[in-house]
Amino acid sequence: MRQVTDQTPTGVRTREKLPAVEQGPQAAGTGGSSTMTAIIGGVLQGGVILSSAVILIGLVMLLLRGSGLSERYLATFPHTFSQVWTGLLGLHPQSIIALGLILLILTPVMRVAISIVAFALERDRLYVVITSIVLLILIAGFLLQKGGA
Amino acid sequence: MHLSIAVILFIFGGAILAGLLGALIGLGGGILIVPMLTLIFGLPIQYAIGASIISVIATSSGAAAAYVRDHLTNLRIGMFLEVATTTGAICGAFLAGILASNILFIIFGIVLLISVAPLIFKLGEELPKGVRNDLWARKLKLASTYPDEHLGKDVSYQVTHTPAGLGMMYVAGLISGLLGIGSGTFKVLAMDTIMRLPMKVSTTTSNFMIGVTAAASAGIYFVRGDVIPVVAAPVALGILLGAVIGARVLTHLSNRTLRLIFIPVLAIIAIQMVLRGTGLAV
Numbered sequence: 548m549r550q551v552t553d554q555t556p557t558g559v560r561t562r563e564k565l566p567a568v569e570q571g572p573q574a575a576g577t578g579g580s581s582t583m584t585a586i587i588g589g590v591l592q593g594g595v596i597l598s599s600a601v602i603l604i605g606l607v608m609l610l611l612r613g614s615g616l617s618e619r620y621l622a623t624f625p626h627t628f629s630q631v632w633t634g635l636l637g638l639h640p641q642s643i644i645a646l647g648l649i650l651l652i653l654t655p656v657m658r659v660a661i662s663i664v665a666f667a668l669e670r671d672r673l674y675v676v677i678t679s680i681v682l683l684i685l686i687a688g689f690l691l692q693k694g695g696a
Numbered sequence: 697m698h699l700s701i702a703v704i705l706f707i708f709g710g711a712i713l714a715g716l717l718g719a720l721i722g723l724g725g726g727i728l729i730v731p732m733l734t735l736i737f738g739l740p741i742q743y744a745i746g747a748s749i750i751s752v753i754a755t756s757s758g759a760a761a762a763y764v765r766d767h768l769t770n771l772r773i774g775m776f777l778e779v780a781t782t783t784g785a786i787c788g789a790f791l792a793g794i795l796a797s798n799i800l801f802i803i804f805g806i807v808l809l810i811s812v813a814p815l816i817f818k819l820g821e822e823l824p825k826g827v828r829n830d831l832w833a834r835k836l837k838l839a840s841t842y843p844d845e846h847l848g849k850d851v852s853y854q855v856t857h858t859p860a861g862l863g864m865m866y867v868a869g870l871i872s873g874l875l876g877i878g879s880g881t882f883k884v885l886a887m888d889t890i891m892r893l894p895m896k897v898s899t900t901t902s903n904f905m906i907g908v909t910a911a912a913s914a915g916i917y918f919v920r921g922d923v924i925p926v927v928a929a930p931v932a933l934g935i936l937l938g939a940v941i942g943a944r945v946l947t948h949l950s951n952r953t954l955r956l957i958f959i960p961v962l963a964i965i966a967i968q969m970v971l972r973g974t975g976l977a978v
Contacts, residue, residue, distance in 0.1 A: 584767065591757045591907070599754070599933055606704075606929040616699050616926075626921040644925035648750055651932065652914045654757050655907035662775060673836070678775050681908065684782040689915040691786070 583665035587658055594654030598647045605643030612640055656685050699926060707737065708930035715755065715938020720945075720954050721815060723962075724878035724906065725935045726752040727808060731965045734801070735972065739927065741797045741804075745876030746922030749914045751935040752878045756907035758936060759943075760900075768900040773838050773855065773887070777865045778905055781883070782912040784869025789913035792874050793920060801973030804875050808966035811881040815955050815962075823851065824892040832858035842897055853894050861891040873913035878906040 609616070624641045625631040631649065634642025659682045666674040710732045711725075718725025726748050733744035760769070792800065829839050833855035841852040864886035872879040880902050887898035917923050 584771075587771075588760075591760055595754060595757045595936070599936055602929045602932060605925070606933070609926060609929075610701055610704070616701065616704075621699060621924075621926055624921075624925050626918060626923065641925045644929045645923075648918065648923060648925065648928055648932070651750060651753050651757075652911050652918065655753060655911040658757075659775075659778075659908060662771065674772060674775060677779060681775060681778045681782055684779070684786065685908070685912050685915075688782070688786045688789075688912045689919065691916070 583661075583668070587661055587665070590657050590661055591654060594650065594657060598650035598654065600647075601650060602644050602647030605640050605645075605647060608638075608643060609640035656682070659685060703737070704926065704930050707733070707927065708934040710736070711751065711931045711934025712938040712941070715751075715935035715940075716942045717938075717958065718755065718935070719939045719942025721958050722955075723811060723815070724752060724880050725755055725938060726877045727811060728965075729931055729935065730804060730876060731808075731969055733927070733931075735965075735968060741800050742792065742922045743924055743927060745792060745800070746917040746920075747924065747928040747931045748876035749872075749910050749917055750923060750928045751931045752872075752876065752910040753907050753914060754932045754936045755939045756878060756903055756910065758939060760904040760907060768842050768896055769904045770838070770840050770842075770893070770897055770901050771904075772836065772840070773891075773893070773897075774901045774904045776836055776838070777862060777883075777886070778908050780862045780865040781869030781872070781905055781909040784866040784871075785873035785909045785912040786916065788870040788873025788875075789916040790873075791870070792876075795874075798973040798975065800875070801969050803973075805966045805969030805971075805973065807871055807875060807877070807879075808962065808969065812959055812962045812966065814881055814884070815959055822895045824853070824894060827854045827856050827892045829854040830856050830858055840897075842894065844896065851894060853897065855891050855893060857890050857892070861886045864890055869909050869912070872906070872909050873916075876913075876917070878910065880906055 621641075625634045625639075625645050628649075631642050631645045635646060659678060663675055663678045663682065666678055711729065714725040714728035714732060716725075717723075717728060729748040729751055730741065730744045733739040733747060734741050739747075795803075833839060836858070838855040838858065839853065841850045843849075844851045865883065868879045868882035868886060871877070871882055883902035883905060884898050887893045887901060888895065891898075893901070914923075
């Protein structure tokens, strides 16, 4: 077990660090309970694994498809959500890759969304607001270009 | 665009190498993707940036998961500064759509040169002393503690010059969105040199922020049609694989030697990018 030095107003005291302390709501004071950091970590990892699996499936399908690498086929790739959706219904390899790419882009966005809940559970209103602003900026990024394109 | 299975495999292999090198020398692999796709494979720079920004999300999210669990990341600082990095990233992505590609080449080369600097000179301090919270840090509850494996105890720290750090973060986001890189160097610069956070906290919090920053501009690149699936796929998969391998062999290699070997290589790539932009080299 690790020795922990605590800086308290009364001076420095050393105590045995108990697992229960480590998992307290202010674990390492990083602004997230242990459960929440585990969830955030899980979302990041899960998102990366899921999206790379989808990308890999799409890429393999593309390479196996006879005309998959023809210039004509590659010249038209989906880059709007509706194009990706339509392509997915027809199981087009490029649309499957695009779905994986969208899942990858959404992974950090999900992380921000979950952080809002995490801060709300800690009753940290200030950070619920700050995190919501970040989420709104991310959403705006998608919508702004869509309107302009 | 002529793409054969061989070219896709080469891009995949190159991305593995970039991810490996990125993990070994502590520079995100993303900064090597754009030079590879443009200089070697002759891809127009906006498509190279589109593929690169995707790979940045992949590596950052993979690595950040571990750091968050280790409680090294300061989630509050990260989230607060992300207001600036994401705004910067959106501006950067729009700017990239306006600027001529030769200008992008030149800016990229210069940024790459700047990013090499911290590999030579040590920036910031491991455990900064005498740092007092500024008004913002107090209001935003930025001060925290982190468990230091090396020292075997929890280290508490305070945060200073928050507004200047926030400004630098906007610049970091702008560069990330403009060039499709993580711009970790600039993020660490803001947190280490300006806000004076302990090295471990700034490095891991920077990594944590890179994915969110990249997601802000990646959506724009995707919808604009700059993310070519057949290019982005081998790049994202390759760099992830490379980063995983890199993290495994990291302990077996002295990365000081590696840095010394690759600093000149990176400098040459940077100069090559600038020359390409000025039209002096193809």
